[in-house]
């Protein structure tokens with residue numbers, strides 16, 4: 001830079017001498033330092049002021065409440081939770097897991113539906129493309145909260161009372177208390193099946209790598225997908241039977257008010273999952289459509305000219321290029337879906353905002369701690385999602401050869 | 402929901418960036434802005450409920466109006482903030498409302514850990530259960546395994562937990578943020594049972610498709626003293642709310658009504674004279690005019706009138722006085738003397 005050339009005695013040659021304050025580099029640093037000091041000062045003032053205010057207002061503070069007994073029941077929990085003895089700390093975990101349960105499955109469903117609808121919108125079949133258009137335009141234009149209510153009360157009204165509910169025998173029960181599915185109970189020696197599954201996955205991956213390398217080298221095609229799938233299905237199955245089929249089912253049975261036993265999908269979860277995934281899918285469909293349209297038609301023609309049929313053209317030529325365009329906006333949709341899951345509080349689905357930033361906040365009154373922790377949690381979930389998607393985006397990015 | 406997050410976050414932010422002085426001298430603030438900001442429910446008939454034109458009425462609303470009248474001589478100098486059970490304390494702590502009058506149960510933790518003060522009890526309630534008549538259940542002890550709909554952030558969900566635990570029964574709790582959704586879900590058959598304060602059951606039953614098909618079980622499983630709440634650290638404001646409420650009770654005891662309050666100022670009873678400001682100046686000690694109580698009673702009437710007008714036997718709720726009768730009639734309403 002010109003500035004570094006200034007000689008101390010600054011004679012006529014070289015860059016002209018500048019006053020320290022007018023030196024852009026020095027000035028830049030000075031302002032940065034002033035700003036940093038200001039921010040630290042504000043944060044510090046805010047913190048001490050908050051503590052003083054809390055004390056003056058007689059509001060309890062600190063993190064001790066996380067270890068105290070919560071005392072309320074939660075309708076869905078992926079981990080052991082008992083209203084008699086579980087703490088607020090556990091309420092946080094239960095809420096977090098419920099958020100993740102609806103967000104994770106919702107993201108998968110939304111992606112599948114979104115890709116199907118997005119491709120359908122480009123279909124040459126008039127009916128199919130029109131239906132896809134109607135789907136997208138109606139779902140993305142109706143407020144999500146409304147859709148959640150429609151699904152929830154729709155699901156509730158559609159399903160019969162427990163006593164008149166559907167009984168699918170060993171496959172479970174369906175009524176307006178939820179879907180009660182048989183629950184697998186693993187017996188002794190079940191871990192071998194799990195090991196077999198892991199080994200099968202590794203084998204499938206290895207075969208895939210080997211097949212690709214061979215195809216690159218010799219051009220011969222190996223049905224690695226079928227072989228891999230076969231291994232993943234049959235190897236654990238064989239081990240399962242050899243180890244004596246260590247599995248029994250806990251089949252739900254109708255009780256006095258509602259079925260007991262088995263695993264339950266509560267109506268709140270079902271409604272939330274449908275609402276979130278169909279809504280987000282309408283945006284994903286548009287992203288997918290844009291991604292595919294952005295791939296030059298010449299690519300299709302070139303692929304056809306090389307003798308690729310339509311399926312492989314889409315799979316091997318169009319989609320990989322479209323993905324580069326699709327991934328970044330897709331990430332935003334995933335983040336939206338996760339954050340939108342907090343609307344579940346409206347229909348009693350016990351996720352983080354509802355049980356922790358809601359019930360727990362109200363019972364303890366510790367707004368500052370609970371809201372900060374909740375915000376930090378959503379931030380972390382979002383950042384982790386972004387990191388993963390960025391990693392994936394880099395992987396699918398066009399590699400210049 | 403977004404909204405509670407917002408209230409929570411705003412409350413938290415207010416604590417971070419405002420001066421501690423915000424809690425002092427609520428009366429001065431109220432006088433300066435010209436009205437009382439009162440936190441109420443989002444619609445509980447008989448307690449705080451807006452009509453089609455947005456006019457609020459109810460037992461809790463009348464307490465707000467009585468306070469406004471005591472200060473300004475005008476029961477209309479109130480603005481209402483509808484709050485869900487979850488939002489209410491944060492809204493009061495952060496100064497969004499001056500007074501919370503929203504069927505709120507007085508408990509020790511709320512009184513001591515939230516930086517709040519309960520200024521009395523304007524309705525003695527208890528938690529009950531409502532169920533469909535067709536279910537053929539006659540006691541809460543037969544409810545093991547039931548699905549139960551209720552509001553989050555209430556004493557209700559904690560009481561029900563205690564009750565089922567104590568009786569070794571199992572249940573599924575379905576807790577909504579808004580009362581309307583609780584009612585809708587119960588109505589749609591999501592739950593076997595709807596539980597909340599007994600008064601709330603009678604009020605919410607009116608919103609069901611067929612109110613006649615539901616009954617309230619005989620068990621009352623908790624004590625729910627409902628009353629007005631203010632922030633800690635402003636004793637003057639605390640006293641105003643406390644004594645306005647007491648004045649309505651004492652007025653009933655001494656036969657002072659909305660209609661006769663003017664004549665009663667010249668009553669022979671010294672207690673009445675002190676209350677209505679024709680003898681001594683008790684208003685001064687709480688920063689108000691001498692006729693503070695007279696103005697409050699002129700606006701909303703005495704406690705008996707407030708009760709009858711909003712929840713009494715002649716209203717759709719049809720609740721009898723029961724424990725909410727005056728102490729002279731075997732109830733719990735007992736106002737300390739004004740002297």
Ligand SMILES: N[C@@H](CCC(=O)N[C@@H](CS)C(=O)NCC(=O)O)C(=O)O
Pocket residue numbers: 442443444445484485486504505506507552554555556557579580581597598601602625627
């Ligand atoms: N008294 C209890 C419960 C109060 C409560 O929120 N009750 C519900 C059901 S009656 C209610 O007021 N709903 C009306 C609303 O949310 O607007 C408490 O203070 O925790």
